[in-house]
Amino acid sequence: MRKIIIALIYLSPFLLSCNAQKNSSVVAEINPFKYTSSKKVIAENGAVVSAHPLASKVGVVILKMGGNAVDAAIATQLALAVVYPAAGNIGGGGFLVGRLSNGELISIDYREKAPGAATRDMYIDETGKARTDLSQNGHLAGGVPGTVSGLFTSHQYAKLPFSKLIQPAIDLAEKGFAITSGEARAFNSIQESLKKYNSVMPAFVKQTPWKEGDTLIQTDLANTLKRIQKNGAAGFYEGETANLIVAEMKRGNGIISLGDLKNYKAKPRTPQTFNYKGYKIVGMGMPSSGGLLMAQMMKMIEGRGIDKMGFHSVQAVQLMTEVQRRAYADRAEYMGDADHYNVPVEMLASDKYLKERMKSYKNDKATPSTEIKPRIDIDSESEETTHLSVIDKEGNAISVTTTLNGGYGSKTVIGGAGFFLNNEMDDFSIKPGVPNMFGAVGGDANAIKPGKRMLSSMTPTLVLKDDKPFIVVGTPGGTTIPTQVFETLVNILDFNMSTEDAVYKPKFHHQWLPDRLDVERGFPQAVKEALQKMGYTIYERGSIGRTEIIKVLPNGKFEAVADNRGEDAAEGY
Numbered sequence: 001m002r003k004i005i006i007a008l009i010y011l012s013p014f015l016l017s018c019n020a021q022k023n024s025s026v027v028a029e030i031n032p033f034k035y036t037s038s039k040k041v042i043a044e045n046g047a048v049v050s051a052h053p054l055a056s057k058v059g060v061v062i063l064k065m066g067g068n069a070v071d072a073a074i075a076t077q078l079a080l081a082v083v084y085p086a087a088g089n090i091g092g093g094g095f096l097v098g099r100l101s102n103g104e105l106i107s108i109d110y111r112e113k114a115p116g117a118a119t120r121d122m123y124i125d126e127t128g129k130a131r132t133d134l135s136q137n138g139h140l141a142g143g144v145p146g147t148v149s150g151l152f153t154s155h156q157y158a159k160l161p162f163s164k165l166i167q168p169a170i171d172l173a174e175k176g177f178a179i180t181s182g183e184a185r186a187f188n189s190i191q192e193s194l195k196k197y198n199s200v201m202p203a204f205v206k207q208t209p210w211k212e213g214d215t216l217i218q219t220d221l222a223n224t225l226k227r228i229q230k231n232g233a234a235g236f237y238e239g240e241t242a243n244l245i246v247a248e249m250k251r252g253n254g255i256i257s258l259g260d261l262k263n264y265k266a267k268p269r270t271p272q273t274f275n276y277k278g279y280k281i282v283g284m285g286m287p288s289s290g291g292l293l294m295a296q297m298m299k300m301i302e303g304r305g306i307d308k309m310g311f312h313s314v315q316a317v318q319l320m321t322e323v324q325r326r327a328y329a330d331r332a333e334y335m336g337d338a339d340h341y342n343v344p345v346e347m348l349a350s351d352k353y354l355k356e357r358m359k360s361y362k363n364d365k366a367t368p369s370t371e372i373k374p375r376i377d378i379d380s381e382s383e384e385t386t387h388l389s390v391i392d393k394e395g396n397a398i399s400v401t402t403t404l405n406g407g408y409g410s411k412t413v414i415g416g417a418g419f420f421l422n423n424e425m426d427d428f429s430i431k432p433g434v435p436n437m438f439g440a441v442g443g444d445a446n447a448i449k450p451g452k453r454m455l456s457s458m459t460p461t462l463v464l465k466d467d468k469p470f471i472v473v474g475t476p477g478g479t480t481i482p483t484q485v486f487e488t489l490v491n492i493l494d495f496n497m498s499t500e501d502a503v504y505k506p507k508f509h510h511q512w513l514p515d516r517l518d519v520e521r522g523f524p525q526a527v528k529e530a531l532q533k534m535g536y537t538i539y540e541r542g543s544i545g546r547t548e549i550i551k552v553l554p555n556g557k558f559e560a561v562a563d564n565r566g567e568d569a570a571e572g573y
């Protein structure tokens with residue numbers, strides 16, 4: 001026995017290094033300094049689509065190692081936290097919607113929550129002014145992060161050890177990777193904010209401008225990820241990482257406490273499901289408005305012959321705009337964290353209510369938003385969020401949307417821990433009746449309360465055909481998220497468009513207030529003019545969303561398409 005113990009002690013460094021080598025081999029297949037990127041793949045065994053080529057590649061390597069779609073989704077999210085720090089995160093939150101190989105439908109809520117010391121009026125100063133500067137930037141803007149708890153809650157459905165799934169992220173943070181041109185531009189654009197909102201200068205601050213191909217090494221983040229690898233969720237919510245978060249709060253008047261962190265728990269939720277033309281649509285329920293808005297919008301168009309109207313026809317765009325307007329008016333009035341506010345979900349999704357809602361619809365004229373619901377406006381979000389879609393050959397389909405809220409969240413990086421803190425508190429209605437940074441306001445349903453989750457628009461979605469995965473889809477885009485997922489699905493299910501066209505063709509968005517129809521550049525001129533004649537105010541804008549989609553083809557193969565509005569990438573094998 002003694003001999004065995006001595007031999008084990010003698011061998012342990014070797015065993016550990018073998019283990020480390022084995023873990024490192026996860027990314028051996030990927031060269032993070034020279035990598036390709038594809039917008040579309042057709043795959044037989046599994047596919048991953050995400051905002052960054054390296055993250056999608058990590059997901060596929062995990063599938064090849066025997067992981068399922070849940071394993072791949074976890075590893076891809078962790079990789080995104082390193083290679084796509086604008087929105088990929090461990091300092092934010094998100095939602096997962098899944099269909100498991102046994103047919104079970106799951107959804108996991110890892111939305112941030114208001115710290116225990118938060119108050120309803122915490123962003124209102126003594127003169128009554130709403131301080132959106134504080135709800136959007138710096139330490140006080142941060143909600144208690146949910147992502148790490150969400151990843152561990154998802155892990156019960158995975159096959160590989162968590163330590164393996166996090167290793168690629170550790171390697172990418174520790175050894176570095178070559179940044180893309182988009183990242184270089186984004187890092188350059190936030191240099192001043194980084195200096196303003198940080199007392200410990202993070203790895204993203206650089207004396208000379210960032211350029212494509214520069215190596216980004218994030219040692220502090222690698223060490224945080226190693227603590228999570230070693231200690232599980234406690235490696236984030238307790239011990240050194242938690243202490244670093246609280247120390248950062250003290251440096252910048254933030255209020256997240258050790259107790260807030262220790263008590264954070266992701267919550268399994270019942271997915272929001274409904275049927276549309278024989279398909280089953282599976283989405284996220286409260287505290288995301290996404291699933292309910294999808295149900296409302298799709299049920300309001302159902303039975304009106306939209307397929308015959310045709311893609312980008314004046315009639316179809318007008319009908320879809322009017323259902324968007326009506327659903328978003330309800331979002332403002334009724335939706336919030338259902339654990340803290342009585343959200344009438346069943347009523348809002350009921351056929352009876354939606355039929356009633358469409359009584360004021362006229363097919364030749366805009367319904368002014370003032371006639372739909374007076375006074376209360378919706379709260380809007382920044383459009384930086386990120387989505388990943390994953391599928392495997394076992395029949396698991398996973399749709400995840402995750403966010404820091406604004407690009408790089410609060411712009412505060414936790415000193416010594418290397419990750420951005422979210423600015424999700426701004427997703428609450430910080431003062432009823434006062435417009436936030438997008439000119440919108442919110443109501444009671446989404447008022448701040450300690451421990452409450454702020455209302456989200458994230459819409460990770462699955463479409464099932466005969467109860468089997470057919471489409472995995474989602475997008476970033478703040479309040480535009482539900483309308484973009486809605487349009488992508490109508491493009492496929494009603495207009496029979498190719499997956500690429502369904503994603504790439506110009507989209508539009510109406511959110512009740514402001515009473516205007518946003519259209520992407522390239523939207524057909526004749527349609528805009530016809531809608532203007534009906535009374536619509538048209539606002540032309542840059543790209544809306546970055547949709548990541550996987551569709552199962554009739555031959556059973558996976559068609560994975562990444563949006564061409566960003567550097568997003570599809571991978572599969």
Ligand code: GLY
Nearest residue numbers: 381405456457458
């Ligand atoms: N912060 C974006 C969302 O939750 O909708």
